[in-house]
Structure formats: C-alpha cells, structure tokens
Amino acid sequence: MVRGEGRPVGVLALQGDFREHVELLRRLGARPVLVRLPADLAAVEGLVIPGGESTAMSVLLQASGLYEPLAARLQEGMPALGTCAGMILLAREVLDGRPDQCHLGAIDISVRRNAFGRQRESFEADLEVSGLAGPLHAVFIRAPVVERAGPQVEVLARVDGRPVLCRQGPVLVSAFHPELAGDPRLHQWFLQSLTQRKENVRAF
Numbered sequence: 001m002v003r004g005e006g007r008p009v010g011v012l013a014l015q016g017d018f019r020e021h022v023e024l025l026r027r028l029g030a031r032p033v034l035v036r037l038p039a040d041l042a043a044v045e046g047l048v049i050p051g052g053e054s055t056a057m058s059v060l061l062q063a064s065g066l067y068e069p070l071a072a073r074l075q076e077g078m079p080a081l082g083t084c085a086g087m088i089l090l091a092r093e094v095l096d097g098r099p100d101q102c103h104l105g106a107i108d109i110s111v112r113r114n115a116f117g118r119q120r121e122s123f124e125a126d127l128e129v130s131g132l133a134g135p136l137h138a139v140f141i142r143a144p145v146v147e148r149a150g151p152q153v154e155v156l157a158r159v160d161g162r163p164v165l166c167r168q169g170p171v172l173v174s175a176f177h178p179e180l181a182g183d184p185r186l187h188q189w190f191l192q193s194l195t196q197r198k199e200n201v202r203a204f
C-alpha cells in the first residue's frame, strides 16, 4: 500500500468538500495542508482540488491571488488530483461554464459542466478502471463529462462510453467523488505521483 509518509500535500480549501479529502489523505499517512492563500502553496508537493462549485472556486481563486502561482506550479509539473469541480478547474477547455470562469489548463481535456442531464443528476456506479484490480465505486453529483481528450491523455474509465477518469502525467482528474466512497486507491495514485515527480514530463 502506498503511504503518504508525512508528505505535505495541499488541499484547495476555498469551497467544496475539501474536508473529506483531508481525512482520506491523513488516513493514508500524508500531511494535508489547507491551501487558501499563495503562501500556503509554497510548502506543498502536490494539490487536491475538491468537488464543489467550479464557478465559485474560480471567483475565489482569483480574489485570493492563488490563480497565477497555482497555474505556474502546475506548469512546472506539480502533481494534482481534481475531482468533479476540481476536474473542471484543471481542464484546458470548459464548456457550459460562466464566461468569466477561469481554469488552469493543466490537462488537455474539454469538459462540459453538468453534462449527465436532469435524470442522472446524481448517481452511483461501479467503474472498471484500467490499472486497478476490482471495481471502483464512484459517486457522481452534477458531474461534468469529458467531451475531448487530447493525444497525451489516458482515459482510465468511462460511463456510457464517456470518459470520467483521465490522467496526463502527474495530473489525475475524475468526474466523480472518490473521497465520498471511502476507496483510497485514486488518492494512493496521486501520492505515488509525488514520489515519481522527476519522471514527469509536461508536453503540451
């Protein structure tokens, strides 16, 4: 099992369900650091961006002065895990966003917000994930979907044929909430990418 070994791992704590990520990372032995201001970012080796409301997080990212230093760290190859709204914020292109919504362009995907429609606004599913043995229980809440994944992006799981879990180098994003299902395997992948940092190549 991958352990966090006391590593300082940031959790963006402007809005959304950051507490659940903090608990899970602590359980894995990492040292979660709440990130609310640019100074908080300096000490962390990677960042989790939680689910919540991407438009609200976008406003707060800009108001807190975090947007630019965060974009710079991601550009340098800092590992990141983005869940749901976090996936939207890390994407290269956001469809059905607010016109002034900012995003970080850390993974070459186009995501459409609230894309599963009214009947499937919230649902749960057991996903087959490439690289994981056994199904991953996933909770979807007003989830985005990936409409385009660039050539460098690995699609690791799909629902109805649409990508819901993607990775590009050290950036892992899910349309669902792994932190709510109590399955630590995606967080373990993220912690693993902290130790593999030197091999990371950002190529777009």
Ligand code: GLN
Pocket (backbone or CB within 6 Å): 050, 051, 052, 053, 054, 055, 083, 084, 085, 086, 088, 113, 114, 141, 142, 143, 144
């Ligand atoms: N629909 C939300 C958004 O656009 C994301 C929902 C979530 O994070 N559960 O930000």
